[in-house]
Amino acid sequence: MTALSRDEVAHVAALARLDLDEAALDHFTDHLSSVLDYAAEIDSLDLSDIPPMVHPLPLRNVFRRDAVGGVVDREAVLAQAPDQDGERFRIPPILGEK
């Protein structure tokens, strides 16, 4: 593991849908690099025969009955949206259409 470059941070920011100016890029490159430097302590550990743990419970495939339960009112949900047309969320163009 090595410290991150500015280009790598810019790439990760783009993946995370964040826009960083030059000062922010410097700031986050330092911040992320310091954490990853610390994490380098696990580089030398050979854990190949240890299984990964995804979460603490031995639960698998939790099902419920296929029946209509309580639902949240659509109008109440849409009322909290930044933009909507009474039935759906409204967003800016996706594919460059006008």
Place this chain on the structure above:
Amino acid sequence: MAVADIATRVRAGDSTAVAVVEEYLAKIRSTDGDVHAFNLVTADVALAQASAVDDAVASGHDPGPLAGVPIALKDNMCTEGIDTTCSSKILEGWKPPYNGTVVDRLRDAGAILVGKTNLDEFAMGSSTENSAFGPTKNPHDLGRVPGGSSGGSAASVAAGMAALSFGSDTGGSIRQPAALCGVVGVKPTYGAVSRYGLIAFASSLDQIGPFATTVEDAALALEVIAGHDPLDSTSIPSPAPALLPELDKGVDGLRIGVISELANAADPDVAERMTAALGALEAAGAKIVEVSVPAVVYGLTAYYLIAPAEASSNLARFDGVRYGLRVDGADVQEMMIRTRTAGFGDEVKARIMLGTFALSAGYYDAFYGKAQRLRTMVRRDFDAVYQNVDALISPTSPSIAFEFGDKSDPLAMYKCDVCTIPSNLGGDPAMSVPFGTGDHSMPVGVQVLAPPNGEQMMFRVAAAVERAAP
């Protein structure tokens, strides 16, 4: 007054819920200008709920075990029609269309919501300094942090502005502020309390739990909120255990381990308090044994890869489409980028990017994958230790509450969680109990840990620690 006493008096008609709530609202008005525990004080809602409780009593109905008890909720728990911000600009003004399960259970038990409490944005932090709405102050010293991320919840109970409060704990966010503010804070077993309606940070680690001034109040609060919930698929299907009968059983004959790796991580004043607590447990009949949990030394690294990875996925939902902030753009991509860039604070951005990196092609195995294997090692080490002991003791926080701005280096802040993170990685219950003061007369907490679903043993030991506390 103890929570059970408030409820007993209200249920018997010896006091009204409205009178109790007015007393707490007056305390909030006189105190919260200095402390800033609350993002929102829900005075009108509280008085209406209190009137309903009093009406129930008057008409011969039992409002429940928390009748008239004023409570505060961390502002990452959904409350129907009441602002829920996660202390982030990206959710400012959002009013959820539904209640979280914990919110419903508390209301059904007769509790009264007096407000929503401040936190580090999206629960990412250990000082409440990362709130978009300004920090919460420690009621014991306004120049010091209350801890975090549930700093507002801890401070609200410590300052007497709520009889109980509730927070979420992903890496210590209940226990560490409880220790720094001198109150009891409980992280239950993963899955013991429903997370339905808790805005997710790191889903394999998050757990809701109570803050209280006494172990008994915390036990009562946890009994109300614990138990299976079909709306949370990670909820434990078996019934929640009764806790109150455990409190007076004492520790005579129990084997209690002290985790050497964590004991050595504490400042001298904190270590001295923990040693005193161990002495008190020994005097009460417990056998104290030093134990090693070797994998906990890698807990911090595992946590700061796993939690950001899960956060990067969970926080993808904040995209300006369905709720909260939207900053317009020419197309949907630009709108989402502008919204997230304007809406998230620096610490949240850092963790999203760290998690995105840890999950990205070419790095997954070296970072996220390896962290998950470390997690297995922590679980196995705890399982081995619990073959020989009934419960474990460690410091809750390596230090007393620090001064504002004291931990500007991110790693220094992350290390505040070194003693609390292992329980989140393993899914074990753990709680902090006040045990006197350290330097500058600031509170110190002792952490009691137990194996998964070991809440009864944990509360039994915690009650003994509390009985011996100065």
